[in-house]
Amino acid sequence: MSLNRIIQTAMVWSIASFYGSVMLVTMTLSAIRRGPRAFFGYKSRPDRPKCLDDPDLGTHGYVRLKTSGLRFHYVAAGEPQKPLMLCLHGFPECWYSWRHQLKEFRNSYRVVAPDLRGYGETESPQPSGYHGWPNFSMAHLTNDVRELIEALGYSSCTLVAHDWGGAVAWDFTINNPDLVDKLIVMNIPHPAMFQKYLSTHFSQFRKSWYMFFFQLPWLPEILCRSFDFELITDAFQGKEMGCRRSGAITDEDLEALKYTFTRPGTSITGGINYYRAAFKTFPPRSYKGTKVQCPTLLIWGDQDGALEVGLTEGTDRFVPDFTLKLVPGASHWVQQDQPQVVNGHMREWLKE
Template sequence: MARVLHDVFVFTTTLVLRIRVLGYWSLVYGYCALCAAAALLKLGWNLILRPSTTFRWGIRETPPACLSDTSLGTHCYVRIKESGLRFHYVAAGERGKPLMLFLHGFPEFWFSWRHQLREFKSEFRVVAVDMRGYGESDLPSSTESYHFDYLVTDVKDIVEYLGYNRCYLVGHDWGGTIAWLFAIHYPEMVNKLIVLNCPHPSVFTDYALRHPSQLLKSSYFFFFQLPRFPELMLSINDFKALKGLFTSRSTGIGRKGRWLTAEDMEAYLYAFSQPGALTGALNYYRNVFSSFPLSQNDVKSPVLLLWGERDAFLEQEMAEACRVYIRNHFRLNIISGASHWLQQDQPDIVNTLIWTFLKEGEGHKTHRN
């Protein structure tokens, strides 16, 4: 009798789990279909209004001068033996000074940290990396290559290649997610953690599942699951949608901050017009539902979380909720009028807040040797 009850229990539990999994993926791909239908309607409307320009785009052959600005640092490359991937990074400041490592988000590359490279090179060895799939770093073609374990290991390998065993880690958007996870898995390698407009992974997961408003704001996660179509929609009309992320009234930079100059915008278009560039960036999203971390682990490093009040992609309530997962000093600064693109939108305020945080408590001078 006990055996029968045990078998019934196992069968019921397995069935419930499979139904939940089926329901989860039905929701994911059902939402994908809705997003695709909306994008197709938008594409059709563009074809009616601007048939001659809708499918106009092309590779930018010549990089703009701002990408070779020597005041930002030196362009370097490293091939990691374990993964076999080559990474591109821009470095400034004296070797031997404490390492400050910058991780960018989507759709960005090392250039998004230009204001911080200039600011912190006086007292740090500052390094802004093109993460795998971006810029001049290698672009693995399979979505499995963008699993979180690989992305976190990339950071560890780069820090060690640079000759350090600790760093001050700064991440924005996707780079913020990787920074959170790196601080969780390698706490001994993080002096201080600075995250811009990105909640702790557990906070994002819990909040999104309970708040339809955040699921709506994150609808692009579902749209990006589709093969090839998102690349098309981001690139048509000479990358109009990509430009809009940085310049539109709802999502863009510049309401109270700094506008992107024409040359700044051209730098982004140059980077993402290269063969495979959009696919590499979108593969972060295409792997997210199968590998998004649900870790409840806490962060032991001191944490500064900076948040743009006008972030169009993330609910502000998630910022305060991150406090639950911090086991050290936690400082949260919400910057009035700032957009999601915080380090480019309000660089002066961001840099000042980072300096203040660095000088608090143990401060960076404690670790200079």
């Protein structure tokens, strides 16, 4: 192990341990105040929420990928002969995050929204749990996208992505320019911009505390499951991170998201392992000098509680054919918070 890697690892673990100590105290006080049973308990959800099987959103399907052998679940809308629009979700979400886009673009595209590896009805690689993080490296995630396009019967796609799906989409497009005709990314910066901005803006570093906290074993899972996945409720309906538009995320929508992490054979660990693999895979990939060759649209809700708008600045240095659309008053969950505005930007840009 190189000296640089030792230093980086020590720094990450020091910061992770600090936030772990803070969260351990916070969680202990919450358990005392609200009761251990409430803290450690979450509802059994044997019944599948009806919204997940809404026929207006499309049909459910499965494909098994060659390299990993994992069976991927997806929902598809639109005729198979139409061009492919592949939609990649973020954390803590699933294919259902693209419900508005599945309905909006089905007449022009074959819109496919998969559950990414470790999410929902898509299988999680073994070994599971904390020690399974190597199976969630960027190389594995981008290979999934490559094989998904092939398994769906296409040679390229319009790639649409948000949050962690967006991180995968940026990397995939940079390294597979022949497989992406157009790229639409939402509330996730180009990786080169994120690396630089995080190291020069303490305000963003502070907002990214959870990325370091997620490096720890077990404790992040306990926090996420506490109070019946209250973290998901706060993320989508809370004051800091939640959707700004009233009714954007209904109680049924929340149940659908929580169901994906509580159904038999699933857990929150898969999603958390994305963060673990990103930090533990040293050295980080260098994006200096790399370009995105295809036309790219970046849509950004300017009220994002986790990622600052400043992360968008300078993206055109890496993306020659670049368009930025800010959505005023929209949260991090921009395609669910303001679906009409987002779909309008997408439609107009795709026509161009």
